[in-house]
Amino acid sequence: MSDLPAAIRILVADDHPLMLAGLAAVAQDxxxxxxxxxxxxxxxxxxxWRMHRPDVGVLDVRMPQLDGVDACARIRTEFPEARIVMLTTYRGDVQTRRxxxxxxxxxxxxSMVRTELLAAIRTVHGGRRYVPPEVAADLFSHQLDEPLTPREVDVLGQVAAGNSNRAVAEQLGLSEDSIKxxxxxxxxxxxxxxxxxAVMIAIRRGILGD
Incomplete structure (x- = not known):
């Protein structure tokens, strides 16, 4: 009988085939x-996840059909012991917090996959949290900020799409003064x-999608 510990069983998820293959290669190697x-x-x-019951999942935040954050929430609801590492292209405290x-x-x-993914997998498999210092700093710097309401996010999203106040008002069934x-x-x-x-800040922080 071998005294070696069992391999950490991993699920990887990303909608870009090259990134998916890269993630799998980093872990498999x-x-x-x-x-x-x-x-x-x-x-x-x-x-x-239901089929394989892996030890650790590595999920992209933004994926079609069901985004990574919602997939994480669904998995954790069914399997509370699930350990999941989320991946994203862009920094953003709101997205991280979510x-x-x-x-x-x-x-x-x-951008950290090559240097930190393996450490992240081992850390969360061991029952601890893994958040790099620069990501944690973003979270800390905005922890006291008043969040935008869902309606404010809707308004800003319409503005980000290039709509005037009048057009946003028509889209949302509000007055132009309300939009102002x-x-x-x-x-x-x-x-x-x-x-x-405002739009640039909202995208950078993950309040709006890129």
Missing amino acids: EGGMQVVAQAGNGEQAVAL ALQAGASGYLLK AYMKKIMGKLAARDRTH
Whole structure:
């Protein structure tokens, strides 16, 4: 009988085939790890988790059909012991916070995959949380900020799409004065100089999708 510990069984999920293959290769090439499933979207990730019951999942935040954060939440609801590392291309405290609230144990930027993915997998497999210092710093710097309401996010999303106040008002069934008031409050919460700056901040922080 071997005294070696069992390999960490891993599920990887990303909607970009090259990234998915890269994630699988990084983990599979490491001794003591075994990739047991690969998913191209959030729905597949949930289905494959039910089928394979891996030790650790590595999920992209943004995927079609069901995004990674919602897939994480669904998996954690069914399997509370699940350990999941979320991956994203862009930094953003709001997106990070949403992932951690959904039950993620780790959070990495894709630029960190080569240098930190293996450590993240081992750390969360051991029952600890893995959040790199720069990601944690983003979280800490905005922890006291007043969040945008769902309606404010809707308004800003319409503005980000290039709509005028009048067009946004028509889209949302509000008055133009109401949209102006919303934008004033949004810019105050985000400490933005103008509409364009507010949109840029919202994308950077993960309030709006890129």
